Amino acid sequence: MLHIKKFVLLLVCCGFLFSANAQTDQQDYNNIKPFSGNKAFRKFSIGVNVGVLRPSVVIGGTNNFYNNQTTLGYGANIRYQFNHYIGLQADYLGGTLKGNQNGWPGVITPTVSSFKTNLTSALDLAAVFTFGNINFLKMKNSIIPYITAGLGTASYKVKIVKAGSTTEEDFDNGNTENNTFVPVGLGLKFNLSELMNLDLGYRMNFVDKDDLDGYAVAYHKDKFSYGFIGLEFSLGNQKKPRMLFDNPVARLNNNLQTQIDTISNQVKGLSTDTDGDGVPDRFDKEPNTPTGCPVDAHGVTRDTDGDGVPDCKDKELVTPTQCQPVDADGVGKCPEPDCCKAIRDTLAAMNACNLNLPSITFKSNRTALTSDAKAMLATVASQMKSSANCKIVITGYPAASKASQASCNKRLQAIQSYLTETEGISADRIQTNCQVGGGDVNTVDLLAQ
Secondary structure, three states: OHHHHHHHHHHHHHHHHHHHHOOOOOOOHHHOOOOOOOOOOEOEEEEEEEEEEEOOOOOOOOOOOOEEOOEEEEEEEEEEEOOOOEEEEEEEEEEEEEEEOOOOOOOOOOOEEEEEEEEEEEEEEEEEEEOOOOOOOOOOOOEEEEEEEEEEEEEEEEEEEEOOOOOOEEHHHHOOEEEEEEEEEEEEEEEOOOOEEEEEEEEEEEEOOOOOOOOOOOOOOOEEEEEEEEEEEEOOOOOOOEOOOOOHHHHHHHHHHHHHHHHHHHHHHHHOOOOOOOOOHHHOOOOOOOOOOOEOOOOOEOOOOOOOOOOOOOOOOOOOHHHOOOOOOOOOOOOOOHHHHHHHHHHHHHHOOOOOOOEEEOOOOOOOOOHHHHHHHHHHHHHHHHOOOOOEEEEEOOOOOHHHHHHHHHHHHHHHHHHHHHOOOOHHHEEEEEOOOOOOOOEEEEEEO
């Protein structure tokens, strides 16, 4: 038995050393899809443990011996984890149980004064129910509580010392006793690494006979307990996570967050407009349009006469084809006919922004447009349509408070939305400006740009 104890201690020491030096190249656990079964996990483990044995249990009950002693026990196990909640574990337990009647307070002297049971082997198969795998508080599970229940068979030999004697003798002529027992236990498993975990537990074992301590009493069955600390080593592909400590909620959360981040980046890419021409980069065929140059729906600078000079730089907006090519200012080389002068004058008149723009008054704290305000805006839209190159600035004068500034923004947005959505005015012809302290807080001015 001494050799077995040394072997167990050696395995424990080797386990710590192996865990400290093990290098595992784990895969991304987030790639494990929900409801895909248990093939993506490590499910087998083996373990060794040492602890203390007592011929009694923590929940009490009757005992044949007044003084139950604490002795060394040792064991090993192999476990298979079916899912996050239940596993099946086979256990081996060995050691020695002792007890005596020292300090017996009773009147009737017991017929046996002490016993020593050599527990050759206690083999059992038990279901292990784990809790806490689904953890909404932490991404990684560090501690897993569990309870166990099963059925086993124990082999043991008993030696006793009868009352009034000091000589130890064999119980039942030295025959090996073989009896079934029911193990019930609980414990905690601590995650030490991807290879190993610490097992701290306590098991109560209820024997189906009254010969474990060599002292038979009518209607009494013996029991013993085992409190232990052990190491469990996960078997299988080290790139796979252990099912025992897996947190499926964390994997699902990471998977969803990755998708959210991906979509957010894609949406951000759709709204990025580097040159500020109103056309997102993804759809902009001219991503470096000069500032202030109007563009078409594809983000290309407008060139009304097709002379190669954009309208914003063209000093001769409509150059006849026969007068092209043009110089850097978009001016053709042919003499200007009377008709062209008339056209130029007309365009100049169109470009003149002689707009008669009103001011719109809102009632206190109101942001919605009244019917009178809409009528005035319809007139403004009609003037803007007649002067295609004119732009306006909608200016409000909020107080310094955040509430007043928020109200100003809503009023300006209401006016701009009405002009663009109802009256069909292009949004690039309208600017808004909330100017703190520049005028009456309930008045919005429309100014030509």
